[in-house]
Amino acid sequence: xxxxxxxGCRNLSLRQLARYLKKHNNYIILTHASPDGDTLGSxxxxxxxxxxxxxxxxxxxxxxxxxxxxxxxxxxxxxxxxNATVVAVDVADVRLLGALQEEFGTxxxxxxxxxxxxxxxxxxxxLDDCAAATAESVYELIVQMKVNINDVTAKAIYTGxxxxxxxxxxxxxxxxxxxIAAELYSYNIDAAEINRLMFDTKSKRLLQLExxxxxxxxxxxxxxxxxxxxxAKMQEITGCSGTELExxxxxxxxxxxxxxxxxxxxxxDDEFKVSLRTFPPLDASAICKTLxxxxxxxxxxxxxxxxxxxxxxxxxxAVKKALEESYAGSDTAE
Amino acid sequence: xxxxxxxGCRNLSLRQLARYLKKHNNYIILTHASPDGDTLGSxxxxxxxxxxxxxxxxxxxxxxxxxxxxxxxxxxxxxxxxNATVVAVDVADVRLLGALQEEFGTxxxxxxxxxxxxxxxxxxxxLDDCAAATAESVYELIVQMKVNINDVTAKAIYTGxxxxxxxxxxxxxxxxxxxIAAELYSYNIDAAEINRLMFDTKSKRLLQLExxxxxxxxxxxxxxxxxxxxxAKMQEITGCSGTELExxxxxxxxxxxxxxxxxxxxxxDDEFKVSLRTFPPLDASAICKTLxxxxxxxxxxxxxxxxxxxxxxxxxxAVKKALEESYAGSDTAE
Numbered sequence: 016x017x018x019x020x021x022x023g024c025r026n027l028s029l030r031q032l033a034r035y036l037k038k039h040n041n042y043i044i045l046t047h048a049s050p051d052g053d054t055l056g057s058x059x060x061x062x063x064x065x066x067x068x069x070x071x072x073x074x075x076x077x078x079x080x081x082x083x084x085x086x087x088x089x090x091x092x093x094x095x096x097x098n099a100t101v102v103a104v105d106v107a108d109v110r111l112l113g114a115l116q117e118e119f120g121t122x123x124x125x126x127x128x129x130x131x132x133x134x135x136x137x138x139x140x141x142l143d144d145c146a147a148a149t150a151e152s153v154y155e156l157i158v159q160m161k162v163n164i165n166d167v168t169a170k171a172i173y174t175g176x177x178x179x180x181x182x183x184x185x186x187x188x189x190x191x192x193x194x195i196a197a198e199l200y201s202y203n204i205d206a207a208e209i210n211r212l213m214f215d216t217k218s219k220r221l222l223q224l225e226x227x228x229x230x231x232x233x234x235x236x237x238x239x240x241x242x243x244x245x246x247a248k249m250q251e252i253t254g255c256s257g258t259e260l261e262x263x264x265x266x267x268x269x270x271x272x273x274x275x276x277x278x279x280x281x282x283x284d285d286e287f288k289v290s291l292r293t294f295p296p297l298d299a300s301a302i303c304k305t306l307x308x309x310x311x312x313x314x315x316x317x318x319x320x321x322x323x324x325x326x327x328x329x330x331x332x333a334v335k336k337a338l339e340e341s342y343a344g345s346d347t348a349e
Numbered sequence: 350x351x352x353x354x355x356x357g358c359r360n361l362s363l364r365q366l367a368r369y370l371k372k373h374n375n376y377i378i379l380t381h382a383s384p385d386g387d388t389l390g391s392x393x394x395x396x397x398x399x400x401x402x403x404x405x406x407x408x409x410x411x412x413x414x415x416x417x418x419x420x421x422x423x424x425x426x427x428x429x430x431x432n433a434t435v436v437a438v439d440v441a442d443v444r445l446l447g448a449l450q451e452e453f454g455t456x457x458x459x460x461x462x463x464x465x466x467x468x469x470x471x472x473x474x475x476l477d478d479c480a481a482a483t484a485e486s487v488y489e490l491i492v493q494m495k496v497n498i499n500d501v502t503a504k505a506i507y508t509g510x511x512x513x514x515x516x517x518x519x520x521x522x523x524x525x526x527x528x529i530a531a532e533l534y535s536y537n538i539d540a541a542e543i544n545r546l547m548f549d550t551k552s553k554r555l556l557q558l559e560x561x562x563x564x565x566x567x568x569x570x571x572x573x574x575x576x577x578x579x580x581a582k583m584q585e586i587t588g589c590s591g592t593e594l595e596x597x598x599x600x601x602x603x604x605x606x607x608x609x610x611x612x613x614x615x616x617x618d619d620e621f622k623v624s625l626r627t628f629p630p631l632d633a634s635a636i637c638k639t640l641x642x643x644x645x646x647x648x649x650x651x652x653x654x655x656x657x658x659x660x661x662x663x664x665x666x667a668v669k670k671a672l673e674e675s676y677a678g679s680d681t682a683e
Contacts, residue, residue: 183517183530184548186541190534196517197527207520214518215603219572222563222604229560238553269549270556 024135027125029152032141033159035125036065039100042072045123047106048113049258050076052084052178052213054105057127057149059087060171061104064153064162077113081258083212087171100124105149105175109136127152147187150175154195169202170209177206178213221262224253228263233327240334243267244323245280264314268292274341275302275334279326282318287326290316291334296341302333358469361459363486366475367493369459370399373434376406379457381440382447383592384410386418386512386547388439391461391483393421394505395438398487398496411447415592417546421505434458439483439509443470461486481521484509488529503536504543511540512547555596558587562597567661574668577601578657579614598648602626608675609636609668613660616652621660624650625668630675636667 027035036042042065046054058074065072073091080088101123106112107130109120126137129152131144143152150172157164164172176196180188183196200206217225227249233242245263250256260280267276267290276292289306292314293299299315306329308317319326361369370376376399380388392408399406407425414422435457440446441464443454460471463486465478477486484506491498498506510530514522517530534540551559561583567576579597584590594614601610601624610626623640626648627633633649640663642651653660 181516181544184541184544188534188540190531193527193531193534197524197531200522200524200527206522207518210515210518215599216605217603218605219568222566226560226563229556232556234553265549269551271550271552 024137025139027139027141029141029155029159032125032127032139032156035139036070036156037068037160040070041094041099042070043094043096043099043101043119044072044074045101045103045106045112045115045119046074046076047103047111048077048115050078050080050084051105051258053148053150053175055080055084055088056171056173056175056178057104057153059089060150060153060157060168060175061102061127062091063165063168063171064157064160067162067165067168068160075115077115083216084174086209086212087167087174089167102127103137104153105129107132108134127156145189147185147189147192148175148179150179151192151195154198164202166203169199170204173199173204173206174209174213177210182210182214217262218255218259220253220255221259224249224255224260225263225266227253229266235331236335236338238272239274239338240277240331241267241270241273241275242277242279242327242331244327245278246323247281247283250281264290264292268294274338275299277330277334279323279330281323285320285322287319287321287323288316289319289326289330290314291330297334297337302337305333305336306330358471359473361473361475363475363489363493366459366461366473366490369473370404370490371402371494374404375428375433376404377428377430377433377435377453378406378408379435379437379440379446379449379453380408380410381437381445382411382449384412384414384418385439385592387482387484387509389414389418389422390505390507390509390512391438391487393423394484394487394491394502394509395436395461396425397499397502397505398491398494401496401499401502402494409449411449417550418508420543420546421501421508423501436461437471438487439463441466442468461490479523481519481523481526482509482513484513485526485529488532498536500537503533504538507533507538507540508543508547511544516544516548551596552589552593554587554589555593558583558589558594559597559600561587563600569665570669570672572606573608573672574611574665575601575604575607575609576611576613576661576665578661579612580657581615581617584615598624598626602628608672609633611664611668613657613664615657619654619656621653621655621657622650623653623660623664624648625664631668631671636671639667639670640664 044058046058062072062074073094101119102125103123104127123137125139127141129143129146129149133142146152154172228243231244264278267278274294274297278290280288282288291299298312300310300312303315303317306317378392380392396406396408407428435453436459437457438461457471459473461475463477463480463483467476480486488506562577565578598612601612608628608631612624614622616622625633632646634644634646637649637651640651644650
């Protein structure tokens with residue numbers, strides 16, 4: 016049984032992080048629930064790097080790893096809980112460990128993350144909130160440790176970079192992101208195939224659901240707002256659920272002239288998750304706060320109770336108010 | 350009146366290209382028809398660079414430049430035809446000059462391009478067929494010429510890189526592409542906003558057309574083939590035409606398990622353009638050749654005459670044959 020000193024959360028520099036990892040020998044690496052390319056890519060890249068220098072390590076994911084990540088997410092060794100160093104990667108809050116929280120939640124030795132909102136639940140924290148992806152930090156760590164990178168490690172890191180940036184599309188990308196991507200091209204990563212799997216491969220059932228959602232799309236407030244309803248029935252008919260539905264919110268903000276895209280996804284009887292995507296001057300976070308939720312300026316959400324019509328009207332009222340405030344006194348605000 | 354020596358097409362090195370451009374003083378820069386981000390980005394970046402070193406230059410595009418490029422494609426000076434050096438950028442064939450071919454087609458002094466299929470119609474040619482975009486070469490040229498890059502120039506070059514690579518997604522991307530992108534981040538380019546304009550902004554009418562096309566989608570050959578019909582009526586009802594329809598073919602290959610995506614677009618009475626997208630082992634170019642067309646391994650096309658049903662059946666027969674040959678004797682070829 017380990018005896019943790021209650022010293023709070025210690026911030027590590029990259030050099031300290033490298034030293035820390037070289038010092039210990041047995042690692043359990045945890046990803047967050049609803050695993051994405053960055054938490055998985057970072058976890059596996061770290062796993063391969065630790066293996067490379069003779070450490071014993073395993074990756075634990077609170078859910079089944081989607082098969083599309085098979086090209087780098089291979090079965091890992093078993094590591095006994097005892098004397099293992101527990102590392103959470105890309106995990107901003109201990110609650111995001113999902114099914115793993117109960118077993119590990121209070122005993123995370125190290126967290127490597129890039130979320131500014133990190134709740135400092137780990138004993139040691141390496142946080143670079145300027146990194147576009149945690150995989151950026153894992154790459155820098157591996158370079159710092161002077162550990163060999165092989166093709167699979169490079170694929171895992173590339174996957175983290177690409178998926179957290181919409182393939183280098185979003186505002187979190189920096190020169191460093193591109194420089195690391197350039198370095199990864201010296202390995203055999205087949206980035207085009209990774210990107211096809213990550214971005215351009217849709218299931219037939221998701222296509223069917225998207226059609227239903229688009230048929231039900233509503234335009235409001237002189238087409239400044241698009242609302243996409245994703246009802247329980249649509250999910251039932253098509254068999255689409257969970258992380259599969261993430262792309263819908265992206266559609267809601269992809270139409271010319273739209274300032275606010277609202278996705279209303281049914282999560283239970285009279286329970287809905289509202290996802291809001293906005294463009295300046297609208298602030299999705301502020302709008303969702305009035306609905307009891309929160310998030311970022313461009314993307315936020317809230318959970319609401321009521322019938323579909325009630326929830327739609329609550330969300331639309333909030334958007335309407337924000338539009339009126341932002342475009343007050345200007346007919347040509349566009 | 351210029352008197353060209355008929356010496357055929359001379360290949361230039363990057364250094365020779367830089368020297369050539371420093372030597373002359375008045376430039377007319379031509380883009381190709383159906384202008385895209387690379388031909389426009391390359392043309393304007395070259396224009397700004399030539400301006401920077403005191404040259405007089407203008408950009409001519411055979412069509413109206415779409416307003417989404419306004420952030421870098423600004424009105425240029427007028428340059429008289431007489432004594433001007435005519436430069437075509439990203440133009441693989443003189444026919445691609447469209448409306449400008451008649452006036453300039455036989456008198457292109459210089460072409461800067463990255464298409465391996467370049468037909469060598471210019472007197473001088475700088476061709477880097479390993480470049481993901483012509484904008485890559487224009488960037489290297491500007492560095493070679495030691496010309497100052499300003500924010501607008503950087504935006505133009507970034508646009509070329511991003512649009513010709515599907516935002517760094519496709520197999521034409523190299524380490525160099527990412528390295529140049531990294532350099533461009535040192536300017537005020539707002540890449541996220543450029544990418545939003547280029548990739549995530551769809552007109553409402555295109556959304557309507559996509560819905561119609563998806564409603565009419567057909568799946569064939571155990572779901573290995575998806576066929577998307579784009580009829581004249583759909584185009585008429587929605588008002589979508591021309592380059593707006595380019596994205597449809599991308600949808601045809603984005604569904605899991607699809608080996609061949611066929612888009613059949615009506616271009617006249619009983620006239621259709623078939624666009625084919627395939628994954629290995631299928632070869633789109635070989636399939637389209639049997640239909641009298643051609644193209645690349647993963648993307649090819651053909652123009653066919655007949656009714657929609659006739660054209661569909663011709664295209665499907667060709668795909669069926671290729672599927673049978675590729676998956677012969679294997680029920681588990683997937």
